[in-house]
Amino acid sequence: MKTLNHLRQELLAKRLDLHQDSSLRDELEIKISQFLNETDANCVGIYWPIKSEFDLRPLALDWSAKNPKKKLALPIVELNKPLIFGEWNQDTTLVKGPQNINEPLLDSFSSKIEPDLLIIPCLGWSLQDDQFWRIGYGGGYYDRTIAEFKKDKRPVKTVGVGYKALEVKEGAWRPQSHDQALDLMIVA
Numbered sequence: 001m002k003t004l005n006h007l008r009q010e011l012l013a014k015r016l017d018l019h020q021d022s023s024l025r026d027e028l029e030i031k032i033s034q035f036l037n038e039t040d041a042n043c044v045g046i047y048w049p050i051k052s053e054f055d056l057r058p059l060a061l062d063w064s065a066k067n068p069k070k071k072l073a074l075p076i077v078e079l080n081k082p083l084i085f086g087e088w089n090q091d092t093t094l095v096k097g098p099q100n101i102n103e104p105l106l107d108s109f110s111s112k113i114e115p116d117l118l119i120i121p122c123l124g125w126s127l128q129d130d131q132f133w134r135i136g137y138g139g140g141y142y143d144r145t146i147a148e149f150k151k152d153k154r155p156v157k158t159v160g161v162g163y164k165a166l167e168v169k170e171g172a173w174r175p176q177s178h179d180q181a182l183d184l185m186i187v188a
């Protein structure tokens, strides 16, 4: 088995290539839009894309415009803690968090909110034991976050976004005890 760091670097290099393919981006756009149009979630946690992650902000804003009572949220990083989420609307002030990722400044225009759906960017993913697993950058943030939601019995649906070509087979990676399975993967 390759080291996890090596696997991550390989996945990142492949994703840089896949991200150039507009037909794959179009497919993700259609599939995620369809998913959002059918969801009954009221608060959707998305992400501010970095490093060749699929940019779902435009389609999320479209969904938001069509569903004015529903909310969008972006993650806020507190180092080595579960993520918290701040509302993202036209009045939200964005500030740079760790890794230079834009995140909401919690103030009178944006408050902390609790998503009931999380859309999560994946570097790689794996289907093992009938469950979807995510490989991310190695901070463990989404694992901690999902674990906390579960501990508090807060219902949240988790959906990974990735590429078919970045599926990692069982021989190359196994989920560890801290890894949290996702409910669904949307792939192109």
Ligand SMILES: Nc1nc2c(c(=O)[nH]1)N(C=O)[C@@H](CNc1ccc(C(=O)N[C@@H](CCC(=O)O)C(=O)O)cc1)CN2
Pocket: 047, 048, 049, 050, 053, 075, 077, 083, 098, 099, 101, 121, 136, 137, 138, 139, 140, 141, 142
């Ligand atoms: N677009 C996007 N936003 C996201 C994530 C993501 O995967 N994609 N995250 C998904 O989790 C969270 C941020 N992930 C982070 C991962 C690492 C570090 C970080 O500070 N890393 C250290 C090095 C850690 C180490 O090497 O052990 C650093 O850069 O100094 C910060 C945030 C929340 N926001």
Ligand SMILES: Nc1ncnc2c1ncn2[C@@H]1O[C@H](COP(=O)(O)OP(=O)(O)OP(=O)(O)O)[C@@H](O)[C@H]1O
Pocket: 134, 135, 136, 137, 138, 139, 140, 141, 142, 143, 144, 147, 178, 179
């Ligand atoms: N529930 C948790 N509590 C404390 N630490 C955790 C928890 N979940 C994960 N971690 C820590 O996070 C580290 C990285 O986890 P992992 O390699 O699965 O990250 P990742 O899911 O790829 O990263 P990210 O979500 O940031 O993109 C683990 O080594 C573990 O120590």
